Amino acid sequence: MFKWKKFLVTGALCALSVMTLVGCGGQQAAAPSSSSSSSGVATTIKVGSAVDFAPFEFQDEGQAEYQGFDMDLIRAIGKEMGAEVEIQNIGFDGLIPALQAKTVDVLISGMTINDERKQNVTFSDPYYQSGLTMVVRKDEQSIQKFQDLKGHKVAVQIGTTSANEVKKIEGVEVKEFNTPADCFMELKTGGADAVVNDRPVSEYFITKSGQTDVKELPDMLTAEDYGIAVAKDNKELADKINAALKTLKENGEYDKIYDKWFGGAKK
Incomplete structure (x- = not known):
């Protein structure tokens, strides 16, 4: 995910979480490489x-x-690999340089898999798909896909990609608000027929607010996959992460983590 988009999503959620950039591990320099067991797993x-x-x-x-x-996911992956996980807080722009300098072994940070980054890192299999989705009232039947929004009122957060993309849909009355909470209130009171926002923003807000009278639709206007990054020349570690991720999905642990943060929404 690009830095400006991370800023927008974080801003949308600031009323829900108080975040700091100080804590566990901080930004102190680490040893160039991880210690390894005789089995080759760090x-x-x-x-x-x-x-x-x-x-x-x-x-x-x-x-x-x-x-x-x-x-939670990277800790579960580490446990599956038989390794301890030490997390360092690093500015987003400094993540790939830190990986290249071997200050860290792995990156996980809502990072979109794209061709530019693939030139510098090796990505795991995708573990999350983001993008723009719709939330409607639970009894709504006339809206199933984005093309169905024509003739309807849609609430969006001002200044976001969702606002820009919905404005491109012909025949939609776009209503812009400052926060996701305002968008959902407009939906609840009948002033809007749908809310369009980044998938994690909508799912996290629904989970945190405990709203049960709305539903997220599976249709996605844009899509981007998140991946775990390792050094370009460390395919062995990427393979081990992929194997652990596959196991977590098969044994239900991934679903438990997903449900904790996104309330059992579409995976």
Whole structure:
């Protein structure tokens, strides 16, 4: 995910989480490489993450450990690999340089898999698909796909990609609001027929607010996959991460982590 988009999503969630950039591990330099067991699996995996992107990685006031979907997932992957996970908070722009300098072994930070980054890192299999989705009232039947929005009122957060993309759909009355909470209130009161926002923003808000009278639709206007990054020349580690991720999906642990942060929404 590009830095400007991370900023927009974080801003949308600031009312829900108090985030800091100080804590567990901080930004102190680490040893160039992880210690390894005789089996070849690192006993400690040094993980870099920009801990300012709820619900993927953040630090709540009064909490010592970093929290979020990415944080729980990488710890579960480490456990499956038989390794301890040491998380370092690094600015997003500094993540790939830290990986190249071998300050860290792994990156997980809501990072979109794209061709530009593939030139510098090796990505795991995708572990999350983001993009723009719709939320409607639970009894809504006339809206199933984005093309069905024609003739309807749609609430969006001002200044976001969702606002820009919905404005491109012909025949839609776009209503812009400052926060996701305002968008959902407009939907609840009947002033809007749908809310369009980034998938994690909508799912996390629904989970945190406990709303049960709305539903997220499976149709996605844009899509981007998130991946775990390792050094370009470290395919062995990428393979081990992929194997652990596959196991977590097969044994249900991935679903448990997903449901914790996104309330059992579409995976």
